[in-house]
Amino acid sequence: MRVLVAGRWSGGYLDETATGGLVRVRPTVWITLGPADGQYFVRAGGSRALAAYTREFGVRAVTRKAASRLRERDRNRRYVGIGLGVVLDADSGTVDGERAVPFGTGAAVAFVAPCHPACMERVVLDSRLLRTLARGHQAQPGPLVYRARPASTPPDLDESLIGWSPLAGAALDPAVVDRLASWLAAEWRGPRPDDRLLAGHNLLAGHNLVTTHDRRRPTPPAGSGRPTATLFGLGHYAKTQIVPHVQDQLDLRRVHEIDPVQIGARRTHRWAWDTSPTPRDDEPTDVVLIAGYHHTHAPLAVGALRRGAVAVVEKPVVTTREDLDELTKLVDTGGRLFACYQRRHAPMNAWLRTDLGLDRGGEPMLYSAVVFEEPLPRRHWYRWPASRTRLVSNGCHWIDHFLWLNDFAAVRRSTVTAARGGTFTVYVELANDAVLSLVLTSAGGSRYGLREHTELRANGVTVTIVDGARYTAEAGARILRRRRVNRLDSYPAMYGDICARIVAGDPGQDAREIRAVAALTLELDASAAAQEAARSAATR
Numbered sequence: 001m002r003v004l005v006a007g008r009w010s011g012g013y014l015d016e017t018a019t020g021g022l023v024r025v026r027p028t029v030w031i032t033l034g035p036a037d038g039q040y041f042v043r044a045g046g047s048r049a050l051a052a053y054t055r056e057f058g059v060r061a062v063t064r065k066a067a068s069r070l071r072e073r074d075r076n077r078r079y080v081g082i083g084l085g086v087v088l089d090a091d092s093g094t095v096d097g098e099r100a101v102p103f104g105t106g107a108a109v110a111f112v113a114p115c116h117p118a119c120m121e122r123v124v125l126d127s128r129l130l131r132t133l134a135r136g137h138q139a140q141p142g143p144l145v146y147r148a149r150p151a152s153t154p155p156d157l158d159e160s161l162i163g164w165s166p167l168a169g170a171a172l173d174p175a176v177v178d179r180l181a182s183w184l185a186a187e188w189r190g191p192r193p194d195d196r197l198l199a200g201h202n203l204l205a206g207h208n209l210v211t212t213h214d215r216r217r218p219t220p221p222a223g224s225g226r227p228t229a230t231l232f233g234l235g236h237y238a239k240t241q242i243v244p245h246v247q248d249q250l251d252l253r254r255v256h257e258i259d260p261v262q263i264g265a266r267r268t269h270r271w272a273w274d275t276s277p278t279p280r281d282d283e284p285t286d287v288v289l290i291a292g293y294h295h296t297h298a299p300l301a302v303g304a305l306r307r308g309a310v311a312v313v314e315k316p317v318v319t320t321r322e323d324l325d326e327l328t329k330l331v332d333t334g335g336r337l338f339a340c341y342q343r344r345h346a347p348m349n350a351w352l353r354t355d356l357g358l359d360r361g362g363e364p365m366l367y368s369a370v371v372f373e374e375p376l377p378r379r380h381w382y383r384w385p386a387s388r389t390r391l392v393s394n395g396c397h398w399i400d401h402f403l404w405l406n407d408f409a410a411v412r413r414s415t416v417t418a419a420r421g422g423t424f425t426v427y428v429e430l431a432n433d434a435v436l437s438l439v440l441t442s443a444g445g446s447r448y449g450l451r452e453h454t455e456l457r458a459n460g461v462t463v464t465i466v467d468g469a470r471y472t473a474e475a476g477a478r479i480l481r482r483r484r485v486n487r488l489d490s491y492p493a494m495y496g497d498i499c500a501r502i503v504a505g506d507p508g509q510d511a512r513e514i515r516a517v518a519a520l521t522l523e524l525d526a527s528a529a530a531q532e533a534a535r536s537a538a539t540r
Contacts (some may be wrong), residue, residue: 001208003261004119004146005074012265016258017212017276018089020166023103023127024210025085025111029188030119031147033154033180036078036163038379039115041236043069052447056469061240063373063486074117075262080162082112082180083298084133084155084188088122088210108133110181114164117261119146122210126166128174131181147195152187155179157246159525163379167293169386205283213274226251227310227502230285232277233292236304237314241491242289249499250287258292278303287307287502294393295386298323305335310502313399314340315388316392324518326378328511336508338498339517345494347485348471355473355480356458364433369454375442389532391424391525392414395440397457399524400517402428402436408516409434418528420535426524472474 001013018024043049053062087107103109109130113123121144158176229250231238234257246252255273257263258278263273274280277296279288288304290297291314300320301311305327317339318324331337353359373394376382382393391399403409409430417425423441444451454465461480464472468487473480501508 001260002121003117003210005077005117010265013260014263014275015210015212016260018124019277021127022124023090023130024122024124025109026122027083027085027120027144029145030081030083031150031187032118032151033080033082033150036080036115039078039163040072040076040375040380042076049447054074056448057488058486064240064244068236070234070266075259077117078115078163079118080157081116081119082111082184084108084110090127092453094472103127103130110184112177112180114161118447121208128172128322129177131177139334145191145195149216151192154183156235160470167386168384170384183253212276214272227286227287228253229287230254230256230279230283231289231291232256233290238291242291245492245495246289246499249503253285254283261538287312290314293381293387295319298327299423301337302326302330305330305337310338312338312340312498315394316521317514319386319388319392321522324522328515331511331514337514338501338508340494341397341400342490342494343397343406344489345497346468348465348483351471351473351481351483352456352463355463356456358458358460362459364435364458365406366435366457368437369398369452370439371398372444372451373440373442374449389525389528390422390440391528392521395424395426395438396517396521398438399521403516406430406432406434408513411520414520414524416524416528418531424528428520
């Protein structure tokens with residue numbers, strides 16, 4: 001498939017996969033209405049930032065990070081577009097529990113593309129973004145005509161439409177699409193001279209075959225003996241942490257990524273590529289690495305466990321109680337799942353257990369953490385309703401670490417306060433009298449990402465951890481231990497441990513642990529979301 005990127009047509013992209021009530025359209029007219037920005041972290045760069053990152057994380061990590069961000073430049077260029085086209089195929093699934101609006105193959109439609117490249121040879125859209133053309137306005141066969149800007153003034157773009165995705169869990173007002181479709185009927189009266197200004201390539205003739213996945217089936221190296229693996233989600237985290245750290249022990253065979261531009265036109269042949277959000281029927285694998293949108297983690301893990309594969313799941317493991325119940329039933333009956341909470345694998349865990357005397361009993365632990373996360377772009381997918389609050393997205397790390405250090409003791413009491421500006425204050429008290437106090441906020445700035453200040457107290461000893469890298473244990477006037485580590489070291493340690501356990505046939509994480517972390521996180525999330533909803537209703 002060909003895609004218009006940075007003013008040039010580039011071929012070799014895979015097509016999107018049409019599932020879940022989605023419709024594939026071959027555009028004949030595409031008009032860009034404006035940018036759909038504020039969706040991704042876009043780094044300004046500069047020598048000062050590079051130096052700060054290098055001092056904190058090291059040359060290798062910064063090199064990986066920079067290479068990943070450079071590969072995302074084309075992905076970051078997103079726009080709202082509108083056009084005319086012909087339906088090539090449509091999935092027969094459902095949307096929000098109801099049958100998708102039918103558009104038969106060959107139907108002429110008007111479409112709105114709210115979060116896409118400047119133009120695409122083919123596009124897959126939610127059926128709610130399509131309208132049957134009025135009589136006299138038909139999508140004519142022939143080359144694709146691209147208009148970089150409208151010839152007339154379009155209606156104001158509704159904020160809820162810009163960057164909208166059917167995966168977000170947010171409602172789409174049909175009237176917004178209706179207004180744009182009505183405007184298009186007056187806007188499009190045929191090509192204009194200005195439509196031919198894009199380096200002679202805006203009239204794109206000819207069409208390639210729809211290809212949603214590589215036909216190649218890589219064969220494992222002879223005698224490798226490594227478990228085969230499939231990765232779902234090729235975001236920045238997967239590129240910099242998962243892929244580099246699992247390849248020694250797992251044979252990565254296929255990568256699923258729903259966004260063709262994220263995959264790119266020039267891609268490695270070390271594994272196969274696929275834009276399907278779910279596995280193919282003929283795609284056996286031993287291990288499923290799950291790192292996509294948060295609300296997709298549990299369904300993919302459930303599917304993997306039902307097929308007898310091992311599920312390696314990034315946080316959060318679940319985003320709903322229904323998913324939690326279904327997943328833990330499978331784990332209880334022998335399903336092998338490993339949750340990726342990297343704080344469990346930090347080297348300082350052994351020190352704090354010794355310094356605080358946790359294995360000797362005595363005083364209960366007081367765990368206090370103040371976490372400053374990076375401010376989210378205003379349309380980032382962490383803000384989707386389907387992703388829940390930041391407690392589910394990131395706060396689960398500290399909740400898990402606290403429960404893990406206390407052997408998942410039962411929760412006696414828990415509260416959360418959601419303040420204006422997105423600051424959460426969490427209090428958790430366990431049956432063993434251990435207490436967690438967590439403040440999670442996006443206020444403030446940072447030279448190199450997330451910042452934190454954590455103190456753990458027990459048995460007359462205080463352990464202070466700053467940014468996951470600087471460790472100090474003190475008792476009265478004595479310094480028991482002072483260490484500094486690279487906070488990214490926990491990632492290779494985590495994946496090395498998980499992969500070794502998979503190869504050794506380890507049964508995986510206990511369902512009791514999964515329930516403890518997820519149930520508490522979801523309870524706090526529900527309370528915080530209710531407070532935010534009440535505040536929003538009061539200001540209307």
